Amino acid sequence: MSRRLRVRQSQTVLPFGVGAVLDVQGESFVAAGIGDWPRQRQNVESPRLAARLGVTGFYAAPPTLNDRYDRPDAPGAPYIRFPTWLFCGSCRRMVRWRIANEKAGTPPRCPACSPVRQLVPMRFVQICAGGHLGDVDWWFWAHSRRTPTERQTCTSREQLRFRVSERAAGLEALSVECTAKGCDGASQDLLDILGTHGMRCSGRNPWQRVGEAVPCVQPVQIVQRTAGNLYYPVVHSALDIPETDTSATTDQSLATRVRDNDLWIPLCRASQGPRSGTYRDIIKEETGADDALLDALLAEETGSVPTPADQVAAPATRPDLSREEWEAFTSPAPPVTRDFAIRDTTLGLAHENAEPWSGLHRRIGRIVLADRLREVRALSGFSRVSPDAAFVPADTARRLKWLPAVEVFGEGLFLTLDKVQLNGWEGNDHVRRRVAGMRDDLHGSFQQDRLASLTGNELSPRFILLHTLAHLLIRQLAFESGYTTASLRERVYARPEHDQYGILVYTAAGDAEGTLGGLVQQGEPPRLAETLLRTIEAAAWCSADPLCAEHTGQGFGNLNRAACHACALLPETSCETGNTLLDRVLVVGGEHVPGYFESVISAARVAAAATLE
Numbered sequence: 305m306s307r308r309l310r311v312r313q314s315q316t317v318l319p320f321g322v323g324a325v326l327d328v329q330g331e332s333f334v335a336a337g338i339g340d341w342p343r344q345r346q347n348v349e350s351p352r353l354a355a356r357l358g359v360t361g362f363y364a365a366p367p368t369l370n371d372r373y374d375r376p377d378a379p380g381a382p383y384i385r386f387p388t389w390l391f392c393g394s395c396r397r398m399v400r401w402r403i404a405n406e407k408a409g410t411p412p413r414c415p416a417c418s419p420v421r422q423l424v425p426m427r428f429v430q431i432c433a434g435g436h437l438g439d440v441d442w443w444f445w446a447h448s449r450r451t452p453t454e455r456q457t458c459t460s461r462e463q464l465r466f467r468v469s470e471r472a473a474g475l476e477a478l479s480v481e482c483t484a485k486g487c488d489g490a491s492q493d494l495l496d497i498l499g500t501h502g503m504r505c506s507g508r509n510p511w512q513r514v515g516e517a518v519p520c521v522q523p524v525q526i527v528q529r530t531a532g533n534l535y536y537p538v539v540h541s542a543l544d545i546p547e548t549d550t551s552a553t554t555d556q557s558l559a560t561r562v563r564d565n566d567l568w569i570p571l572c573r574a575s576q577g578p579r580s581g582t583y584r585d586i587i588k589e590e591t592g593a594d595d596a597l598l599d600a601l602l603a604e605e606t607g608s609v610p611t612p613a614d615q616v617a618a619p620a621t622r623p624d625l626s627r628e629e630w631e632a633f634t635s636p637a638p639p640v641t642r643d644f645a646i647r648d649t650t651l652g653l654a655h656e657n658a659e660p661w662s663g664l665h666r667r668i669g670r671i672v673l674a675d676r677l678r679e680v681r682a683l684s685g686f687s688r689v690s691p692d693a694a695f696v697p698a699d700t701a702r703r704l705k706w707l708p709a710v711e712v713f714g715e716g717l718f719l720t721l722d723k724v725q726l727n728g729w730e731g732n733d734h735v736r737r738r739v740a741g742m743r744d745d746l747h748g749s750f751q752q753d754r755l756a757s758l759t760g761n762e763l764s765p766r767f768i769l770l771h772t773l774a775h776l777l778i779r780q781l782a783f784e785s786g787y788t789t790a791s792l793r794e795r796v797y798a799r800p801e802h803d804q805y806g807i808l809v810y811t812a813a814g815d816a817e818g819t820l821g822g823l824v825q826q827g828e829p830p831r832l833a834e835t836l837l838r839t840i841e842a843a844a845w846c847s848a849d850p851l852c853a854e855h856t857g858q859g860f861g862n863l864n865r866a867a868c869h870a871c872a873l874l875p876e877t878s879c880e881t882g883n884t885l886l887d888r889v890l891v892v893g894g895e896h897v898p899g900y901f902e903s904v905i906s907a908a909r910v911a912a913a914a915t916l917e
């Protein structure tokens with residue numbers, strides 16, 4: 305039976321980017337560092353993002369039908385088997401799998417059973433706050449109740465059985481037993497396996513060679529390999545907006561000319577050799593490139609020029625990419641390119657005198673439809689144990705100056721609030737006091753640094769308002785138009801210091817063909833006005849009320865107020881903040897706090913009652 309193990313190209317950044325552990329058809333793998341990526345990788349252009357992240361560029365793994373799980377020469381992103389401890393569900397033998405054991409196209413098989421049985425990966429692995437990941441030392445676990453002297457009598461570290469007992473339930477029923485000579489069946493059940501146990505960290509990730517390990521004194525935690533704290537990727541996303549500054553595009557076309565030069569490959573092969581000087585001079589003369597650019601391109605191509613540690617893209621700090629995007633969307637004459645096609649529209653309410661429509665009209669500013677958007681998502685690295693733990697770059701050897709990325713195409717709906725109405729509402733004391741409470745919780749949370757790149761210098765009422773509106777609108781659009789919430793994403797432009805007050809809801813799952821125009825259709829008049837009204841009407845009520853509405857801190861780090869799974873939360877991939885900093889009260893009012901759209905809802909209720917009479 306042939307098996308086809310496949311990760312889609314778009315998944316090689318998220319969710320299965322460098323360092324992630326994934327299950328495919330009963331087998332388990334970890335995505336290797338980009339140092340192991342194939343040379344056939346595809347260039348992904350995004351000069352703006354590259355400049356902000358301080359890297360030379362981006363590459364996507366070539367798409368393939370069968371990824372590099374067990375064939376080191378195949379194209380595609382490299383994944384290696386992990387954990388390496390597997391067991392047989394029939395004879396319960398545990399097997400330490402090695403790369404030499406891999407047979408292309410076949411899953412690991414039990415060496416002892418007949419008929420042959422497929423081996424199953426162990427469920428537990430170990431991680432540390434240094435960003436390392438490794439197999440649990442199952443031999444040590446089996447002998448953990450033995451004294452060091454008793455352990456010394458054991459003759460093998462690999463003769464283990466993964467027993468299951470019928471006399472107990474859950475983890476207590478499982479145990480690892482040593483069947484080596486001289487050991488007399490040392491055994492330990494898994495009841496207390498989760499947590500810290502004084503085991504030593506290997507100081508590396510599974511794809512790193514033993515020589516790349518660093519001394520690590522972080523306490524080791526044993527977790528399930530699917531645990532949420534195993535992997536926190538750091539992903540940056542930029543929309544492809546028309547370049548206002550021409551220098552970046554010039555650099556990029558210069559780089560292309562260098563790579564296309566006949567002597568480029570010879571130079572890469574002989575970068576330190578006697579002829580390299582001659583090659584360099586000719587390339588410089590023929591393309592107009594300077595030494596600095598050649599050095600950067602060579603480093604990127606060969607990884608041969610070590611990057612000083614201080615030049616590695618600053619990890620945890622995410623650059624603010626909102627400014628140019630906000631300017632592109634709100635410019636009076638929006639620039640248009642092949643991958644950024646936008647046009648102005650309206651709610652269609654300009655001549656509407658009746659409430660609630662005129663009230664809605666007063667509160668909304670501009671509506672811009674994006675018929676085509678291109679988004680580049682790049683992975684700079686990850687952490688383990690917690691989002692603020694040590695950052696591990698996508699190139700664990702810290703030599704490469706490019707990052708793994710993917711490009712996706714889609715469409716979007718951009719809207720702003722009315723600036724005058726917003727300023728008036730933001731000045732209200734009750735609004736300010738409510739947001740001050742959320743700001744305190746944010747200061748007290750380890751999320752602050754990460755979220756500051758989205759919220760701006762200080763958490764403002766408009767951020768929570770617009771962010772919550774984006775969530776509510778995505779949920780309503782999904783409900784009305786058949787999109788799944790997971791296929792829609794948000795971008796919140798709400799930095800008071802840059803005078804921002806809008807949101808973008810977009811789809812970006814498509815390939816170069818883009819998506820089908822369904823979302824933009826939802827933005828045409830009169831549909832969007834109707835959708836918005838239904839959105840805020842629905843937001844006035846949650847099935848978890850009154851509990852949800854009165855909450856003084858729910859969700860991750862208590863960073864939400866009136867917002868829960870039943871009313872405002874989105875799938876992880878749709879939200880920029882990890883479903884934090886949400887509050888329906890600021891949208892619809894309540895708890896003595898006026899909501900930005902509160903009077904629209906009241907007017908809608910009055911109008912509805914009038915129609916009934």
Ligand SMILES: [Zn+2]
Nearest residue numbers: 392395414417
């Ligand atoms: Zn077996």
Ligand SMILES: [Zn+2]
Nearest residue numbers: 458482484487
């Ligand atoms: Zn033993």
Ligand SMILES: [Zn+2]
Nearest residue numbers: 432436505520
């Ligand atoms: Zn470690």
Ligand SMILES: [Zn+2]
Nearest residue numbers: 846852868871
């Ligand atoms: Zn709720």
Ligand SMILES: [Zn+2]
Nearest residue numbers: 879880881883
């Ligand atoms: Zn969100």
